[in-house]
Amino acid sequence: MKTLEEKHRFATRWFHWVNFPILSAMIFSGMLIYWAYDPYRIGLGSVTLFHFFPDWFYNFTGINSQLARGMALHFALAWIFALNGVAYVMYTVVSGEWRELLPEPKSFREAFQVALHDMGFKIPMPPQGRYNAAQRISYSAIVVMGGLSLTTGLAIYKPAQLHWLTAAVGGYEWARFEHFWLTMGYVAFFVVHIAQVIRAGWPNFRSMVSGYDLAEAPAETKEEPAHAE
Amino acid sequence: MPNNKLTPEQEISRRTRRGFMALGAGALVAAGGWEWLNSGYARGGDIPAPLRSVLGFNEKVARGALFSDQHLVKTYPASAIGKLKDNGDFGIEDDLDPDDWSLQVMPRGIGLPVSLHMDDIRKLPRYEETIDFKCVEGWSVVTQFAGARFSDFTAKFAPGSEKAGYVGMATPDGKYYVGLDMPSALHPQTLLTYQMNGEDLADEHGAPLRLAIPVKYGIKNIKRIGKIAYGETEPPDYWRERGYDFYAGL
Numbered sequence: 032m033k034t035l036e037e038k039h040r041f042a043t044r045w046f047h048w049v050n051f052p053i054l055s056a057m058i059f060s061g062m063l064i065y066w067a068y069d070p071y072r073i074g075l076g077s078v079t080l081f082h083f084f085p086d087w088f089y090n091f092t093g094i095n096s097q098l099a100r101g102m103a104l105h106f107a108l109a110w111i112f113a114l115n116g117v118a119y120v121m122y123t124v125v126s127g128e129w130r131e132l133l134p135e136p137k138s139f140r141e142a143f144q145v146a147l148h149d150m151g152f153k154i155p156m157p158p159q160g161r162y163n164a165a166q167r168i169s170y171s172a173i174v175v176m177g178g179l180s181l182t183t184g185l186a187i188y189k190p191a192q193l194h195w196l197t198a199a200v201g202g203y204e205w206a207r208f209e210h211f212w213l214t215m216g217y218v219a220f221f222v223v224h225i226a227q228v229i230r231a232g233w234p235n236f237r238s239m240v241s242g243y244d245l246a247e248a249p250a251e252t253k254e255e256p257a258h259a260e
Numbered sequence: 261m262p263n264n265k266l267t268p269e270q271e272i273s274r275r276t277r278r279g280f281m282a283l284g285a286g287a288l289v290a291a292g293g294w295e296w297l298n299s300g301y302a303r304g305g306d307i308p309a310p311l312r313s314v315l316g317f318n319e320k321v322a323r324g325a326l327f328s329d330q331h332l333v334k335t336y337p338a339s340a341i342g343k344l345k346d347n348g349d350f351g352i353e354d355d356l357d358p359d360d361w362s363l364q365v366m367p368r369g370i371g372l373p374v375s376l377h378m379d380d381i382r383k384l385p386r387y388e389e390t391i392d393f394k395c396v397e398g399w400s401v402v403t404q405f406a407g408a409r410f411s412d413f414t415a416k417f418a419p420g421s422e423k424a425g426y427v428g429m430a431t432p433d434g435k436y437y438v439g440l441d442m443p444s445a446l447h448p449q450t451l452l453t454y455q456m457n458g459e460d461l462a463d464e465h466g467a468p469l470r471l472a473i474p475v476k477y478g479i480k481n482i483k484r485i486g487k488i489a490y491g492e493t494e495p496p497d498y499w500r501e502r503g504y505d506f507y508a509g510l
Contacts, residue, residue, distance in 0.1 A: 033268045035275075048283060052290045068398030096303060098397065099503030103307045106505075107297070107314035190394070191333045191475045191510040192326040198334075203392060203400055241279035243272055 036246035038161075038238035043128070046119040047239065053112050058214055060108065062094050063101025071211055083211070109184065116177045131161045133171055138164040149230070173220055176213050183210040307503045319507040327509065329447050333474040336390045341457055342401040344393055346464040350498065351436025352484045361432065361468055366489035367418035374417055378468050381452055384408035384416060389449055389474070394510060396477040396499075405472035407453035411446045414490075421490035422446060428495025429471060432486030439495035440473070440480060444509060449474050452485070477508045 039047075066089060072082045089095045123129045134142075141157040141164030148154045149165075156163070162170060186197040186206040200206045228236055238244040266274065300308050307315075363376040390404040414421050421427075427445045430437035444450065453472045454461050461467040466483025473480050479499045489495065500506040 035268045035271050048286060052287075056294070064398065068395070070399075099499075100298075100301060100303075100307055100311075102396075102505065103311040103315055103503070104297070106318055107311055110314075189322065189326055189510060190392075192322070192328070192331050194331065194334055203394070207398065237272075237276050237279075240283055241272065241275040243275050245268055245272055 032248040033245045034248045036244050037242060038244045039242050040126075040128075041242060042122050042126070044239060044242060046115060046122065049111070049115050050119075053108055053115065054217060056108050057105065057112055058217065059094070060101045060104035061210075061214055062092075063097045064105060065211065066095050066101075067098040071208065083215075106188070109181075112177075113181055116174075116181065120174065120178075132167060134164070134167045138167050140164075142168050149227070169220065169223075173217075176216055176220075180210060180213045183207075183213065305503065306501065315505045315507070319505070319509070322507065322509055323441065323443065327443060327475075329443065331475075333391050333449055333510070336392065336402045338390060338404060338458075340402040341390060341404055344401045344403045344456070344465070347395060347397075347478070349464065351431030351433055351482075352463070352466065353435075354433065356432070356463070356467070356484065358468055361484075361486070363469065363485060364487045365417050366487070368421040368424040368490040368492075371418065371420070376417060378454065380417070381408050381413065381454065381469065384412050387451055389451065389472070391449065391472075391474040393472075393474070393481070394477055396479050396504065396508065404457050405451055405453040406455035407451040407469075407472065409448060410450040410452055410471075410473075411448065413452055414446065418488075418490060424490035425492045426490070426495050428487075428489045428491065428497075429482050429485050430487045431482070431484050434487075436482060436498050437496055438471075438480050438482045439497040439500065439506060440476070441507065441509075442490075444473065444475050447473070447475050475510055477510065479504065480508055 062084075065083075069083060073080045074082075123132060144154055144157050145163050145165040148156050182196065183200050183206045185193055186200045187203065187210060190197040190203050190206075197203055197206055200209060228239075234244050297310050298308055299310075306312075361378075363381070365374040365376060367374070385408065386406060387409055388404065388406040390402060392400045393403040394400040411422070422442065424442055426439055426441055428437060428439050449472075451472045453466075453470050454468060456462070456465055461470060466485075469485050470483045471481050471485060494506060497506055499508075
């Protein structure tokens, strides 16, 4: 006998599914801007392993020569990105969901076990709540990264009026560097996230859309609350 | 189990169907919004009207909540000076005979136009500033500028024009032109510059007189100024007409 189990509240799903297209559009418009001055690379001295981005990439994606449009899109959609993100953080605080999301001291050790388990090693999955240790770390990190993107973005956007902010993130050039690598971080997160969603399978994905999953009915005995308040 | 009660399997099917319909509807709204935001955009042209309105809104926020003439941009020691590249020659392609140059100033309202020479500007108090010149493209170079404060210039040659809403500047041939909001133009670090990095301004950097306005991107730092006109409406702006933000304030 199975029962219906609420996995993700409406608010969580709302913030998630609003953020996905907005962040994508922020990355896209960010690249329209970055194209105009694209100094970053992986390399040392005169050796460049990878330049962000090679000409073939610009030609393939057609993101070249659109700086004005990129800036306008970026500074328009940034409002939605920021408001949605701030509302999400406020929601997790008010609802108490932060307790299920923030890493615990044991999370860092457990996350290693989760990673090994996910990579196919015969290591048992540590017991977990709504999110496992690796999820706690990565989902919290992505929220912190969002805050840093907003901060470094403002530092680049208004380095004269918000000079204290620009100074706090290391100056104008560092702010742009940090802003860029945070974005690369989102891309890396996205790749792993999608792989994990595919691995987790349909019921998990379905629960992020509908909010619900099927669970085995609890045993006859009365269950104790999972967490003592 | 009563007939009117759905099994958990039926219930989750129903909720999943509803969820995906809502997600699909949301995707349609997002796609429609994206279309609307980008409608009529052609590469190299102006940006669509909805984006332009958001830039206007952002300008209001920046001018109302952020800008202050007490907020000075960071200054650097002379040892930090880099090499400012010569990034645009719009309006200064033709050679200029320095003897032919004069500055036409059109005060606000019914004031009479004034014609000035470099001596008039050199007589104003000279200020020097070493600031990070920021290009809209994303790069920046520490550069030293020296010249007269635009606020002093206005007080002396167009008194009363401080109250204008805007000031427009153009090259002598009119091919490059910028519009500035008055508070940014009167900012104490906005200089009418005749020296750069310790030397007289070079032709490619806008000799004999260019604007150094570090609270704006480089596009507003017009070279070889030939005309200055104060007014109440947004003056024409070269890069604004090519899709950039009119305000372009840092």
